[in-house]
Amino acid sequence: MKTDYLKEFLLFVLLILTQVLLLNRISLFGIATPVLYIYFLLKLPMGRSPYYVIISGFLLGLIIDIFLNTPGMNATATTIIATFRKPILLLFYGRDIHDEYVPSIHADASPFIRYTIFIVLIHISLLFFIESFTLFNLMNTLIRIAVSFVISTPIILALDSLTFRKKPGEQA
């Protein structure tokens, strides 16, 4: 149990560093940026208390904002995702999974992929719409959302298939 929290904290820090120092310097075709840090919220165990999920989601966004000088932008998006994570999980996994269950591509690929696509799409849409609140045309924003989504999702799925491998049958 303790090691779970430690692992989550390490993931939290690593994802922020990767996002800020590496991914945000990538600007594909000048319009799209891979957004990876939301992976942290994807991987929290099913039964985590909503307070824990919401507060960690908020902190995740806030720290990213501090580094990127976009006060409130990422924080708004991640807090909204964190709030609706549980209903979304139930939507794709059904009610019969236990509280310790960590969503993973190894355990059950199909719902995990659908769940990831759904969350990443909402998150990136929120992010880019908030970013372009006052300025710029809708078409531009939609293209940015589409391209960022298309590059972010495979990165997240690939990352998940590389890490947190557990032998089948072993309890999480």
Place this chain on the structure above:
Amino acid sequence: MRNLFNFIIRNSHWLLAILLIAFSLYLLFDNNPYQRSVFLSSANRVAGWMYSASNSVVSFVHLKKSNQLLMEQNAAIESELVQLREQLDTRLVADTTGMEAVIPDSIGKAQFEFIPARVVNISYSGVNNFITLNRGSSDGVKPDMGVISQRGAVGVVSNVSDNFAVVIPLINPKFRVSAMLKNSENYGSISWDGNSLSEVQLGELPKHEVYQEGDTVHTSFSRIFPKRIVIGFVSSIGKSRDDNFSTFNVRLATDFYSLQNVYVIKDSYYEEQKVLEEALLQ
């Protein structure tokens, strides 16, 4: 009453979520750069330190290009020096025979000082582009100071901490500066439409303005920059918001993709001019 309490307790995580989202939205819309605390920007100590650490690695990649630029600049300065020396020589001879009644101040106070700084972080992935520099208030950097590179204008300082400063670059939609074509007396306003990182728009120029592709665009009256700092070169005629004015697309002189060394401009008359001008507004 008890039902109400039960309801609140059962749903308190929703309340928490609403509070946090409200707080985020407050941060989002309260975007007055001067009021925003330095703590919540990349000028804060931890973020600044981390960016400098990663930049010391990244800057190796640009070393060759930076070197090339420095050499070019060196050459330009060298030739200017020679020219000025020649001028000075001829002047000195002429002056000594000339008028002696007025003795000009031998050491005029320089209006502009340049504080060299290094870029520790630059973001150009979205709409809210910014640059973080490794110089802060302890080096004399203040908000509203202009920033230039070897090639041309870069932006304006917005937030400052002890050791770091955040710059709003030309490629940020919040940035406006007055500018003009080199061979003209009409001035317009530089803004960015968000489409290309190497192009800004020069708008609000009169319709009759004559131009040629490649014309130099430089700063005009501005409290931020000295006059005649190069911004870029006219590349094409752009879309105008109305029929009375024309808009040009301007290819930026500064290459934001490989920006490493910049100068912060310290205007010693800034406060004086500001006080005087603002006295009129009240």
